[in-house]
Amino acid sequence: MAEPVAILVAARDEEPRIGQTVRALRGSFPAAEVIVADDGSRDGTADAAERAGARVLRLPRRGKGQALSLAERAAPPGPLLLCDADLVGDLRPLLDSTAPLAIAAFAERQGGGFGLVKGLGRAALRRLAAVEAREPLSGQRALDVEVRERCFPLAPGFGCDLRMTLDAARAGLGVQEIRLDLRHRATGRDAVGFLHRGRQLRDVLAGLGPLSVNHRGLRLPLVGWVVALGGARAAPRLGASVALVALVGLADDLWSGPERGWRAHLARGRTTGVLKLVAIPAVGLAATRSLSAALLVGLSANSLNLLDTRPGRALKAFLAGAGAVRGPVAPYAAVAVLLGPYDLREVTMLGDGGSNALGAVLGFASVARLSARGRWLAIGSLAALNLLGERRSLGALIERTPGLRALDAWGRLP
Numbered sequence: 001m002a003e004p005v006a007i008l009v010a011a012r013d014e015e016p017r018i019g020q021t022v023r024a025l026r027g028s029f030p031a032a033e034v035i036v037a038d039d040g041s042r043d044g045t046a047d048a049a050e051r052a053g054a055r056v057l058r059l060p061r062r063g064k065g066q067a068l069s070l071a072e073r074a075a076p077p078g079p080l081l082l083c084d085a086d087l088v089g090d091l092r093p094l095l096d097s098t099a100p101l102a103i104a105a106f107a108e109r110q111g112g113g114f115g116l117v118k119g120l121g122r123a124a125l126r127r128l129a130a131v132e133a134r135e136p137l138s139g140q141r142a143l144d145v146e147v148r149e150r151c152f153p154l155a156p157g158f159g160c161d162l163r164m165t166l167d168a169a170r171a172g173l174g175v176q177e178i179r180l181d182l183r184h185r186a187t188g189r190d191a192v193g194f195l196h197r198g199r200q201l202r203d204v205l206a207g208l209g210p211l212s213v214n215h216r217g218l219r220l221p222l223v224g225w226v227v228a229l230g231g232a233r234a235a236p237r238l239g240a241s242v243a244l245v246a247l248v249g250l251a252d253d254l255w256s257g258p259e260r261g262w263r264a265h266l267a268r269g270r271t272t273g274v275l276k277l278v279a280i281p282a283v284g285l286a287a288t289r290s291l292s293a294a295l296l297v298g299l300s301a302n303s304l305n306l307l308d309t310r311p312g313r314a315l316k317a318f319l320a321g322a323g324a325v326r327g328p329v330a331p332y333a334a335v336a337v338l339l340g341p342y343d344l345r346e347v348t349m350l351g352d353g354g355s356n357a358l359g360a361v362l363g364f365a366s367v368a369r370l371s372a373r374g375r376w377l378a379i380g381s382l383a384a385l386n387l388l389g390e391r392r393s394l395g396a397l398i399e400r401t402p403g404l405r406a407l408d409a410w411g412r413l414p
Contacts, residue, residue, distance in 0.1 A: 001095045001102060001142050004032045005078030010067040011085035012039040015048050018085050022052035025083060028092050032081065035074055037067035045085075060413060062346070063203070064139075065160030066218050069153035073217075080148055084139040089182035094142040099176035101147045101168045103133075104140035107179045117200045121162045124208055129169035134177055136162050137200070147173055153219040156347065158200040159207020166208070212253055212351055215310060220346065222253050224354020226339065230332035230361075238328055238364055241287040245301060245360040248279045250353035261390050276302075280356065288367055292375045297363035299382035304359030305352055306389040311412050312344040313395070318358040325365040332361045344411040 007025050011018050018036065025034050036049040040061025049056050057074060059067055068082065083091065094102045121136030139161055143151070147164075150171045155163035169175055206221040214220050228246045231239020252272040259268050262277065277298075284297030308314035315336050322329040322336075336358060342348040350358075366378055388394065398404045 001097055001099075001144055002079045003095065004029060004081035004142065006033045006035055006075035007081045007083055008068050008071040008075065009034065009036045009049075009054070009083050009085050010039055010064045010071070011036055011041065011045050011049065012061070013041050013043050013045060014085040015041070015043040015045045018045050019048045019052040021083070021085055021087055022049055022054045024088070025081075025091075026053050028090060029081065033075070035071045036085075037071040039063065039067040062218075063157040065154040065156040065158075065163075065203075065207075066346075068160060069218055072148070072152045072154075077145070079145060080143045082139060082141040082143070084184060086184045087140060087182060088184065089180060091140055091142075091180070091182075093178055093180055094140070097142065097176050097178060099174040100144040101165065101173060101175045102142040103135065103138050103165070103175065103177045104180045104182060105135040105138060105177045106184075107181050117197055117204060120201070121204060124162065124204075125165060125169070128208075129166050131165060131169045131175055133165065133175075134179075136165065137204075138177075140180075140182065146171075153213065153217060155203075155207035155211055155219055156221065157203030157206070159203035159205075162204055163207040163211075206348070210250070210254055210351075212349055214346060214349055216346070218346065220349040222250065222351040222353060223339065223342070223348040224253070224351045224357060225250055227332060227335055227350075227354050227357040227361075230335040233331035234328055237287055238361075241283050241364065242332070242357050242360055244283045245280050246353045246357035248276055248283075249301075249305070249351065249356035252276055252356075253351040253353055256352075262386075263390065276352070276356065280360065284360070284363065287364070290367070292372065292379065293363075293367040295379050296367055296375055296382070297360050299379060299386060300363030300366065301356040301359035303382050303385050303389075304362070305355040306386065306394050308350055308352075308355035309393075309395045310408065311346050311349075312340060312410075313398070313408055314350055314355040314358065315340050315343055316407065318362065321362045322365075325362060325369050327365045327368050329361055329365045332358060340411075344413070346413055 022034050034054040036054040037057045038046040039059055046056045046058050057071055122133055125131040125133050125136055147168050151164045151167045154160035165175055210222040211219045212222050225246050228243040231242055256272045259271055280301045281294040281298035285294035304314050307317050318336050322333045398408050
């Protein structure tokens, strides 16, 4: 493998160790730039890395995967080397590999728990990509240009390493583990260690699920399907209908093309957007046996989806609407409140599955609350909003309106 053009290191609160790591990397790879993504450290990690000769990106706390993704953007084109901030050992043998993705496996086990997270990672790679891995969570990796293009942006958090291996293998790119004499600061079987491994488990599970790229170009787990769980406390017909809408929206999240707006989808023909255009009103019609109700559900679902262009925006709109229509929305409002902090902090994404489902909830609740004339007035208003969204950016209008801009930005990362 070619020499790396840059070495990416994600670090948080590693002041005692980061300097030694950076100096060792610069000595082993003198032609490569060392880029340290300081992931919201509360100590002097960033200053220590700079003193050792690294270029430092000072970031708010985002997690390992996002920190590395932002560091990758700052790196020049070419092969990369990824390294943990507390590593001791020589990574040069990774470059002897001819595989597009070479991963260092520790020759000797150090610390750790009972192997549950690693076991899950091994089983996932074996089942999903036919890859046998000794160290599925290893952060020491050499990537050629094609792996870099295929795998970045990375999955968030500690799930980034496992998902990188999975993405590379699914793309038909070779993966090789190489045992090296390496050491790092191992976690033990104490409260701190189990908390760390709990976060690892959460991130690995999220990283194995559906992912999408947000407005910042970062990859996040799609969790909109969780909205369907609100149906457990809702009327059976409503719960089943909302779950179907969430499923249709998730299909659009996973398989949509570059088309944006109804005109583009209709011009293209067979797209997941056209599927939503037909399927969501059809779900409303099957549940209510009413054309006006079907239109109201479909327009409500798309209206909330139009707002889901920034973190928290669709959830805030849903909760405002839920306060107005009340009725059967309460179980779904509870789910929205739970998802809110994760969406606002860009840990997860609603996606079309979540925003369409929550919009459909408002539509069904409005059907029960409005008179026949009120339904048609609501349909006209929502149709006008959808038409406006076809011609202009609703997000831009919100950001130009002072009161709405302040409410929209509340709780969101800068």
